[in-house]
Amino acid sequence: MFGDLARWFGGSGPVNWDVARQTAQWTATEGAPENNVDPLERLRLEELLRVADMHVSEATGLSTAIAGGVLSVLPVTRGDWALHSIEAYRPYVERLARALADSSGPETEADPATELLGDLGKLLVPVLMGVQTGYMVGHLARRSLGQYDQPLPRPPADQLLVVPANIDPFGTEWDLPAADVRMWVCIREVTYHSVLGRPHVRQRLHAHLEDYVSRFEVNPDAVEQSFGELDPSDPEALRRLLGNPETLLGAVQTDAQREVLAELADLLAVVAGFVDHIMETLGHRLVGSAQRIAEAVHRRRVEMSEGERFSGRLLGLALDRPHYERGAAFVDGVVERAGEDGLRRLWQSERELPTRTEVDAPGLWLARIDLPDG
Numbered sequence: 001m002f003g004d005l006a007r008w009f010g011g012s013g014p015v016n017w018d019v020a021r022q023t024a025q026w027t028a029t030e031g032a033p034e035n036n037v038d039p040l041e042r043l044r045l046e047e048l049l050r051v052a053d054m055h056v057s058e059a060t061g062l063s064t065a066i067a068g069g070v071l072s073v074l075p076v077t078r079g080d081w082a083l084h085s086i087e088a089y090r091p092y093v094e095r096l097a098r099a100l101a102d103s104s105g106p107e108t109e110a111d112p113a114t115e116l117l118g119d120l121g122k123l124l125v126p127v128l129m130g131v132q133t134g135y136m137v138g139h140l141a142r143r144s145l146g147q148y149d150q151p152l153p154r155p156p157a158d159q160l161l162v163v164p165a166n167i168d169p170f171g172t173e174w175d176l177p178a179a180d181v182r183m184w185v186c187i188r189e190v191t192y193h194s195v196l197g198r199p200h201v202r203q204r205l206h207a208h209l210e211d212y213v214s215r216f217e218v219n220p221d222a223v224e225q226s227f228g229e230l231d232p233s234d235p236e237a238l239r240r241l242l243g244n245p246e247t248l249l250g251a252v253q254t255d256a257q258r259e260v261l262a263e264l265a266d267l268l269a270v271v272a273g274f275v276d277h278i279m280e281t282l283g284h285r286l287v288g289s290a291q292r293i294a295e296a297v298h299r300r301r302v303e304m305s306e307g308e309r310f311s312g313r314l315l316g317l318a319l320d321r322p323h324y325e326r327g328a329a330f331v332d333g334v335v336e337r338a339g340e341d342g343l344r345r346l347w348q349s350e351r352e353l354p355t356r357t358e359v360d361a362p363g364l365w366l367a368r369i370d371l372p373d374g
Contacts, residue, residue, distance in 0.1 A: 013094075013126060014094055014097030014098060014101065014129065015090075015093055015094055015129040015130050015133065016126040016127050016129070017090070017130060018130070019127050019130030019131055019134065020130040021083060021086060023130065023134025023135055024082040024086050024133070024137040024138040025079045025083060025134075027134060027135055027137075027138025028079045028082040028138040028142055029078055029079045030142075034077040034078065034079055036077070037077060037164060038164075045073045045075055045162060046073055048186045049071065049186045049190070052183065052186040052187045052189075052190045052282075053071050053190055055187070055282050056187060056191050057194075059278050059281055060194055060195075060278060060347075062194040062198070063194065063197075064190050064193060064194045065158045066156050066157075066158065066194075066197030069157075070158060071158050071159075071193070072159050073162055073186070074159050075162050075164050076161050076162070076163060078141040078142055078163060078165055078166070079141070082134075082137050082141040084161055085141065085144075085147065085154075085161070088153075088154040088155070089133060089152070089315075092209050092210070092213050092314075093129065093133045095214055096129075096214075096314070097125075097126075097129050098214075099213060099215070099216045099217070135307075136311055138307070139305055140305070140308065140311065141163070142166070142305070142307070143166060143305045143308070144163055144166060145162065145167050145185050146161060146163065146188065147160060147162075147189065148188065148189055148193065150308070151196060151205075151271060151272070151317065152209075152315070153206050153209075154196075162186075162189065173296075174292065174296040176293055177288065180287045180289045180290070180293060181293060184290065184293045187278070187279060187282050187283070187286065187287075188279055191275045192275055195271055195347055196271070198347050200349060200353070201271075201353070203350075204267060204350070204353060205264075205268075208260060208264040208267060208316075209264065209315055209316070212257055212264060212315065212316045213315065215256045215260060216254065216257070217254045217256070260316075264316050265316070265323050266354075266356050267353070268317070268323070269323040269324065269326050269330075270346070270359060272323075272327045272328075273326075273327025273330055273331040273332075274331055274343070276324075276328060276331075277331045277343070280294065298324075301319075301321075301324065304318060326359060326360070327359075329360075330359050330360070331362075333363065334346070334366065337362065337363060337366055338366055342366060345369060351369065352369050
């Protein structure tokens with residue numbers, strides 16, 4: 001894939017998206033051809049989705065169709081998942097690219113990479129951003145069971161992506177019945193879709209992500225370390241540079257994002273806690289091996305893939321065990337005090353979204369939302 005680099009430098013804009021798509025698909029498939037998904041797979045999943053849709057809607061009180069249509073499922077290959085999903089990451093990566101371009105300060109228009117490499121830097125940085133975005137999405141495609149393994153707000157649509165090529169190995173690895181795993185994935189995807197499809201939830205999450213990526217800054221010393229010994233005439237050296245995910249991240253991480261990251265993590269923790277609660281409630285009814293699947297998923301969460309670590313650093317989407325436990329404690333505290341009806345109020349409007357203090361004190365959250373407006 002690095003054999004025609006000259007063609008890559010012909011794009012425009014802060015990110016070369018042709019490069020991103022090529023890299024994502026190549027990484028997702030490891031350069032090997034993929035078989036098309038069996039059409040019968042979609043029929044089986046559609047049946048499971050209809051059951052999941054009905055039960056999730058009843059349990060949450062939320063609309064599961066967020067774009068005015070009818071909820072459906074699209075089984076895809078890893079490569080297709082990568083191509084579909086890369087558009088969800090596009091606005092945040094482009095915002096990151098603009099932040100990097102602006103972070104060198106008003107006294108200079110050139111970023112450190114451009115200053116160091118001259119005209120080559122102007123060509124190389126968009127390619128580098130494209131390669132590393134594709135690298136991240138491609139690795140996510142090799143592990144994701146559906147579209148919400150990473151709780152990223154996607155363009156409103158009522159079609160859910162699932163990846164049978166990842167679902168089957170997951171079930172085999174943990175000795176789980178295939179039908180149970182598919183039902184579990186459908187319930188999870190529908191529940192996340194219902195919550196993240198709420199306009200005020202989507203807007204809050206989008207704002208946190210935009211704020212987080214916009215606070216990245218170029219570290220000239222890190223850039224110089226990455227690029228300083230590059231010989232532009234050596235294709236192998238250029239390949240190693242473009243294929244190294246730390247090249248970008250080592251250059252841009254700062255301490256200024258900690259507060260934003262904490263707010264983002266709080267929201268994601270509450271969303272995850274709510275989804276897990278619905279999963280547990282419905283799993284006992286609909287999935288025979290629900291407890292075993294839940295245990296496998298909890299273990300899987302702490303064994304992040306390369307793509308998940310990358311997206312965690314790039315977008316702040318990664319949660320660790322304490323975050324999941326914190327979100328679960330909040331949801332349990334609400335249910336203990338106000339029952340399932342109290343929990344249903346969580347996503348009613350912007351006003352009901354808990355503050356950082358309230359995430360650790362569900363009683364305070366209930367007391368506040370019970371106060372009259374004004």
